[in-house]
Amino acid sequence: MLQKRTDGLEADVNSLKKENEDLQMRLNATNEETDKGKKSAGNAAPKIAFSTSLSNSGFIYGGPSNVNLKLVFKRVISNIGNGYNPDTGIFTASVKGLYYFTFTTVGCKSYDIRAMLMKNGAHQVSTNDHRSTDSTDSSSNAAALPLDAGDKVHVQLSANSRVFDNRNGYTTFSGFLLFSM
Structure with a gap:
């Protein structure tokens, strides 16, 4: 047992x-x-986001011109990751990923507003608003763009268009990294 x-x-x-x-x-x-x-x-993934407006003080008018003009947004509201350069108006991707960009343009009286979001010099999306009898017009657009590290994005004003901004931040350009790839 x-x-x-x-x-x-x-x-x-x-x-x-x-x-x-x-x-x-x-x-x-x-x-x-x-x-x-x-x-x-x-x-x-690194934290990347920026938000800007065209003017950092006083009134500013961009255009009109016989050629397309790169808009240089001087007032930096935020620039996490330092991808946006206020001297050139260009955002440069630091990592490969999907980025979201938005831009708004405001114009005055007798000029059309036409602007384009550019990636490495190639047109992506546009804004467009024809002149009217009221004092201001606005237009905006956005896009999610796949970028490689080093790709460049900026906003370009179309020939014979004009935009307006002041300290209130009417004409803006913003973007951020959705996710890296």
Whole structure:
């Protein structure tokens, strides 16, 4: 009878050892996943966002001109990641990803408003509003653009168009990284 009892206890110990080994394997797998998560969180996509308006003080009129003009938005409201250059009016992508851009143009009286969102010199989307008898007109557009690191995006005013801005920030250009790829 003592032998049966000893055999039963031995079986229980072996069963507990097996259960302990299984739990240890699960714990090791969980720790590996946690470490992977920590590493990927450390490699998270950079934070990239900017918002600008054309004028940083007083009144400003852009255009008209016989040629297309790159708009240089001087008033930087935010520039997380420093992708926007207020000296050139160009946003440069620092990482490959999908970016969202929006721009709004406001014009005055006797001029059309036509502007284009440009990616590496190629037209993407436009705004358009014809002159009217009221004092101002506005137009806006947006696009989600896939960009490679180093790609450049800016807003261009079409020939014979004119935009207006002042400290109120009517003519604007903004963008941000949706996700890296």
